[in-house]
Amino acid sequence: MSSDYVTQKGQPFDRAAFESLLRRKVFLWQSFEPYGSVKGLFDYGPPLESLENEIIQIWREHFIRTEKMMALKCSMLTPYEVLKTSGHVDRFADFMCKDPKTGEILRTDHLIADVLEARLRSDKEARGEQVAEKEEDPKLKKKKAKAAKGAVKLDDAVRDEYNHVLAVLDDYTGEGMGELIKKYDIRNPTTGNEVEPPVSVNLMFQTQIGASSNAPAFLRPETAQGQFLSFQKLFEFSDGQLPFASASIGYSFRNELSPRAGLLRVREFLMAEIEHFVDPEGGKKHPKFSAVKDIKLPLLSRTTQSSGSTKPEYVAIGDAVASKLVDNETLGYFLVRIMQFMQKIGIDMNKLRFRQHMENEMAHYASDCWDCELLNSYGWTECVGCADRSAYDLSVHTKATGVPLSARETLKEPYEVEEWVAVLDKKKSGPKFKKAAKDVENALDALAQDMKEKLSLDMEKNGKVELGVESVEGGKVELEKDVVTFEKQKRMVTTREYVPNVIEPSFGIGRILYSLMEHSYWTREADEARSVLSFPPSVAPIKVLVVPLQRDVRFKPLVEQLEAKLDAKHISYRVDQSGVSIGKRYSRNDELGIPFGITVDFESIEDNTFTLRDRDSTKQVRASEHDIVRAISRMIKGKETWEEVAARLPAFETSQE
């Protein structure tokens, strides 16, 4: 799979070289290295930390400020009850199998996939077909190589069965996977031991709040729940107007059983989630949809996927919504805005697609769901999920707490309704039911219209009715006609109360950062290959490299003057005064993705001019300090491109690269 993956220049992607660059330039590393590292936890060093901050600020500008969203920060520590209601306590889980002899824990789907894929590879070998190497941990590979017992050919029918199982593995339940393990004699590949049947393991980190153990809590698995619980406050703050969106940039946690794939599956991760609350009536229109309707998106629909193809079609979002391919305007509007964001931060548009969820992939309450997937060397990776969560979350929390999370709208045209009403004579029901009187009243109010009508008929017939009341002995009471009467009453309806639906674009920032780094990576052909990270100037962690031609005290005042100028403009820079050649210094800072370089040379001393180098083209111009700093500032802000700067400032030829 990853062997087909190429850089932006069409070069085969060398993941080992790429990872070596990330380590060497302290982009990231596994956390707690001196203590042996912890899988699935990463520290970001200065370049990646700054890159993340730049991208978060662009996200804030692109979504929160431009779309007038309400930014929230909610707690990560979350009480048990909240996540019980949301369904995470019951459903946020993976199946695992234990190797009883070693105690090793294996994720069941990974185990099955690993073993069947290994058999299929072995089969291919036995058939003399070419085997594509799967990239994996070298240690594990060695162990497996040891465990392999030469190529084994499979029956054609078995081979087809394995391929089918792998294609639909996501649909299996724990029990189903347990049967597969028995049927195919799947064992722990590193030990050859049989494994125990799959058990469900919740993926939330559990802890407790306070000193007594009766307050179990979790680290949240998504930021969404805190936003839902704040709905009523935000609704009031927005003067009762819908639609509005909340947005939250914060950490979530997932206790992966066996984290793999570097930054793509981690235990602690930054998310940026939007909850757009909208009236379900009226087709979920979006006021700004007409401005984007002609923009084309690469859409990989459910139908295309079912036909076995993975080729997206470029469809104008207006057409996609009109044909109901995309469920509604709001969802469509967000897909466009997501693509524009990706473009802004430097994602390769040839490595982006929107994939619609298959029916069985979606949560039961969702009406449509599209993932923005980015291609990287691990394959197509979900980086933004964009789902219509319907009224599910607000409804379940309202039901669990009794605190309404709903919207109320004053009707422009009030209308009259005629309704069955139960009229209780409280002077009689009070003494009769004592403490339970209030419950009886509530039970009467809660009756649906058809039930009230039915009871009215019963009353007419029998002079009494039976009513279910949970809190009394026996669970029901008898009401005579002197206590309650059922009658039809007319009433003006002036307001409408409803539970808003939620459209949720949810961004995994770490996955986007990782994909962006891969998309930005390429190698420059030279005596020896030189790596470059072509971050756009607006997101590059460091904007400018300042290099004096050589170590010479005469350059010092000029360097200091440049530093002061860049500081005044709040532009981040790095000074490289080391003794190596200019070309080498540029080259090693290209690996940090610094877009611009200023060289201080002997001519600078004479006339205060400097050369300005563009990282991607290695072309240079020469101009005064003022013109150069101004050009850099404009390019960072996106007001000018390098091509425009190169066209207006005099070129500088050099042989130093």
Place this chain on the structure above:
Amino acid sequence: MSSDYVTQKGQPFDRAAFESLLRRKVFLWQSFEPYGSVKGLFDYGPPLESLENEIIQIWREHFIRTEKMMALKCSMLTPYEVLKTSGHVDRFADFMCKDPKTGEILRTDHLIADVLEARLRSDKEARGEQVAEKEEDPKLKKKKAKAAKGAVKLDDAVRDEYNHVLAVLDDYTGEGMGELIKKYDIRNPTTGNEVEPPVSVNLMFQTQIGASSNAPAFLRPETAQGQFLSFQKLFEFSDGQLPFASASIGYSFRNELSPRAGLLRVREFLMAEIEHFVDPEGGKKHPKFSAVKDIKLPLLSRTTQSSGSTKPEYVAIGDAVASKLVDNETLGYFLVRIMQFMQKIGIDMNKLRFRQHMENEMAHYASDCWDCELLNSYGWTECVGCADRSAYDLSVHTKATGVPLSARETLKEPYEVEEWVAVLDKKKSGPKFKKAAKDVENALDALAQDMKEKLSLDMEKNGKVELGVESVEGGKVELEKDVVTFEKQKRMVTTREYVPNVIEPSFGIGRILYSLMEHSYWTREADEARSVLSFPPSVAPIKVLVVPLQRDVRFKPLVEQLEAKLDAKHISYRVDQSGVSIGKRYSRNDELGIPFGITVDFESIEDNTFTLRDRDSTKQVRASEHDIVRAISRMIKGKETWEEVAARLPAFETSQE
């Protein structure tokens, strides 16, 4: 205490009104309200979330970019071993007492203080002295009032004893506090029950990483440990040059037993921590110290505190370091930079002081420590700790892991030393000690110079020596002179290896935000008092309020034109088109701290001019759209003040306020 606290205009501070504003304008609330809220956890609504982001960006600019620090992001989930080594497993704890009848958990120091303070108040009452009301939870107050049995006069000696205990309560151990509880018959004030003896409870949230329970972990109590463990990587990345600083903005956790005091004691909080690594030799000088040496700081020294005074002295930092009041230049430089940061974000400089830790307050390894304290209605509050952590952390992690966290410096002038060396004849020691041969060699190498010299004399005298070797039976071996000889050898020393010291400024962002909100709050005298939050333009969550004079379709294109203009300049704004009067709309948006208001009126339709209003003075000017937006942009960036704008643009008189 808080009753003396006044607003920036000298008005008595009304905390109830202030808190009501924060709730009304959705600055913050307790998390999970529909589920009954959780103490010590808060959600930030849009104004506070944005305020925090603005302040974090200023912090990044002021510290990370300006001081060329290395920004890091480290994991929150932290393995047991790391925090065992750092001392947090053993020492990050509070003492608590349990009420055995109700199961209630009480923080021991709070319990003792509450009871003794209540008795002292009662005593004052009995003596007919005036009692200052202590601010506290109204529910608790009610309960206590119920438990109180009328005013009780104490003996003078007892009163003095109580006062003394309260003054030094922080110095008591758990055992000591247990004795106080017995001696003074201290009971749970809400129930009157005796409490169990104090037990130490660790304040870290515990969880586990992965599926097996053999990987206990905690949520980190500070961001510092991750930075220490990254030292070696950063040291290499900075080409082996010291000093350098790392910086991390991230969350830490503290499982408070009974959180109080709103945002000041929370369980989940954002910190910004700097670890400045410096060579301990040469007096911890700072290269930029001379630029700040004349700046005066309000310093409350250890000596002043001992004398019973709380009045800080304004001392130039150069003098403070010269007189050793502040231990070294680096610490002094950071104190100045902290004060400048506070000033930049709008902290009232009359409510800021630097308090030196008393000897018994500091960690045993610290050489000096100053807190930047801000005064708010809860009293003086530690908002930044600035400690010299010496070489402690790097040393203990090196010792625990065997992975060196140290610096190596190539000496400019290598020098020769003569040293005692133990020369082992491995041909003989190998067969003699077998498996333990390596341990014997290590034990010899580890001997200090004076021990080697002593053994050399022993060998001369007895022909054999005894050597402690842990791994062998009996713990020691005998070495004859044919196996080992001790001799003096000359050696050139070309490098110096040392453990850097760490100066750590550690910012509690939540406390700073809370204090800033209190410092910004005041009330405008009018028919009815109107609250204002005077955030500086650079930090205000929303920069501009746009108000059309009244509801009129003719204003719509002008409002849209203004919106487009503000959007293009990335300036955040809020449009208030509600039907109430202009004055009322300004007034209610003053509560959000919006610094500037633009009014669209009938004159605007004619000549495209608008009025610009200043929140703090309520003064207005009138100018073209271009001039107004430009003035706002310049004021936000700090390039111009309102006074300067008001002096150059024509004033506009109105009676609408």
